[in-house]
Amino acid sequence: MPTKISCQVCGADIEIPDDVLDGELVSCSSCGQKYQVTIQNGLIQLKLIKVEEEDWGE
Ligand SMILES: [Zn+2]
Numbered sequence: 001m002p003t004k005i006s007c008q009v010c011g012a013d014i015e016i017p018d019d020v021l022d023g024e025l026v027s028c029s030s031c032g033q034k035y036q037v038t039i040q041n042g043l044i045q046l047k048l049i050k051v052e053e054e055d056w057g058e
Helices: none
Strands: 003-006 013-016 025-027 034-040 043-048
Touching: 003 043, 013 025, 013 043
Parallel strands: none
Antiparallel strands: 003 013, 025 034, 034 043
């Protein structure tokens, strides 16, 4: 049964497969936010990855 974790950005459920590996990247299917999976003591957590925005020189 896949783990579901709420997206920190939009609140949608992100399905984490059971065979996910520590350090793997997942993304929210709703808003596209990327997360890095960290597994500690069997507990799956998501670390939000900040995408560097391109500097268009405002
Ligand atoms: Zn999201």
